[in-house]
Amino acid sequence: xxxxxxxxxxxxxxxxxxxIAYVGNQTLRHFHLPELPVENYNFYxxxxxxxxxxxxxxxxxxxxKVDYEEVRVLYRKxxxxxxxxxxxxxxxxxxxxxxxxxxxxxxxxxxxxxxGAAVEVVEKIFGRDVFHKVQGQTEKxxxxxxxxxxxxxxxxxxxxxxxxxxxxxxxTDMDTGKAAGMFTVGVTWGFRPRTELEEHHADKIxxxxxxxxxxAKKRKRRSRKMLKLIASDLDGTLLQNGVRTLSDTVIxxxxxxxxxxxxxxxRQRKTVYQSAKTVxxxx
Numbered sequence: 336x337x338x339x340x341x342x343x344x345x346x347x348x349x350x351x352x353x354x355i356a357y358v359g360n361q362t363l364r365h366f367h368l369p370e371l372p373v374e375n376y377n378f379y380x381x382x383x384x385x386x387x388x389x390x391x392x393x394x395x396x397x398x399x400k401v402d403y404e405e406v407r408v409l410y411r412k413x414x415x416x417x418x419x420x421x422x423x424x425x426x427x428x429x430x431x432x433x434x435x436x437x438x439x440x441x442x443x444x445x446x447x448x449x450x451g452a453a454v455e456v457v458e459k460i461f462g463r464d465v466f467h468k469v470q471g472q473t474e475k476x477x478x479x480x481x482x483x484x485x486x487x488x489x490x491x492x493x494x495x496x497x498x499x500x501x502x503x504x505x506x507t508d509m510d511t512g513k514a515a516g517m518f519t520v521g522v523t524w525g526f527r528p529r530t531e532l533e534e535h536h537a538d539k540i541x542x543x544x545x546x547x548x549x550x551a552k553k554r555k556r557r558s559r560k561m562l563k564l565i566a567s568d569l570d571g572t573l574l575q576n577g578v579r580t581l582s583d584t585v586i587x588x589x590x591x592x593x594x595x596x597x598x599x600x601x602r603q604r605k606t607v608y609q610s611a612k613t614v615x616x617x618x
Contacts, residue, residue: 337518337551338494340435341485343503344446344453345380346525348428349460353421355380358414359391365409366401368392377526381505383447383478384411418456425524427544432465434548443468443488447478447507467492479507482515489515502547509535520547565592567601 345351353373360370371394379390388407392398435442444466446453453471468488470476476484489496501512504525509532512519521532521540532540541547567573573585581589592599 336498337440337500338498339441339443339489339492340500340502340547340551341443341445341488341512341517343479343505343508343525344444344448344456346377346504346527347502347508347522348424348432348444349422349456350425351422351456352376352380352526354418355387355414357420358410358417359387361413362388362406362410363391363395366406368395368397368401371395381447381507381526383472384414415452418452419459422456422460424460425544429461431544431548432461434545435551438548438551440551441467441492441494443470443492445470445479445484445488445511447472449473450476480510480514482511485511485515485517489517500547500551504532506531506535509537520550522547564598564600567599569601573601 342348345355356371356373356376359376359379363370371391375394376387376391379387379394385407388410389403392401392403392406432442442465444453444457446456446469448456448471450471450473454469457466457469468491470484470488472478472484476487485499485501486496489499496516497518499515499517500520501508501515501517502520502522503509503512504522505527509519509521513536519536519538521529521535521537522544523529523532523540523542529540539550541550573581589599
């Protein structure tokens with residue numbers, strides 16, 4: 336059963352290509368270089384701003400005649416001043432996030448943007464309390480496809496990588512999720528074509544956000560079908576510190592198991608067993 340879903344930011348949950356192209360072309364004009372079509376930036380973005388600038392300069396005549404470092408610094412400066420130009424969530428993303436949280440999954444963002452910028456963009460578009468974690472690039476968290484950031488999120492959530500869905504729109508995202516040992520989902524509404532996601536072995540490719548929610552629900556139902564019985568010790572497990580009655584928390588958890596169709600049994604000494612049996616039967 337999946338317990339968390341980690342999303343790439345640009346091109347996966349947020350439509351940012353116009354913002355990136357706007358600042359990119361503004362920077363090119365400053366250095367008297369020709370502008371590039373907006374759709375071209377789909378192939379420049381995805382690996383961080385520094386790599387985007389490098390690809391941008393390689394694509395224009397005369398790009399090799401200007402100083403890369405000057406262009407890089409100016410692009411970062413201008414993008415930092417205006418990172419929200421025409422930026423919006425993709426259609427269906429807000430409903431997806433709400434649905435995942437209702438299913439009990441933790442949701443996170445892992446971006447190649449600098450950490451401060453990633454947090455700022457996410458909070459501006461989605462609000463402060465939507466995601467359980469937002470992670471960008473820092474000194475300790477290198478750029479994707481390094482899996483370090485994704486693994487750090489799983490560790491913070493106290494779950495294994497196998498319990499995570501990793502969603503992205505580029506080869507870099509698929510490589511990141513694979514390296515982390517997570518279930519990778521490639522989305523086709525972002526920067527790159529389906530063929531790129533296929534070539535980098537996405538575990539599943541989706542055309543609409545609601546397909547991710549369906550996947551999470553299906554795996555949850557499958558895990559319920561597989562698990563039929565939970566057996567537990569009493570003393571030291573359900574009953575602790577000399578207490579001879581089940582706590583409200585334990586009773587609530589047993590109720591939830593019953594609702595899921597999972598049988599719960601526990602046995603120790605007869606007198607305690609009879610008490611526990613009575614409680615479980617009543618539930």
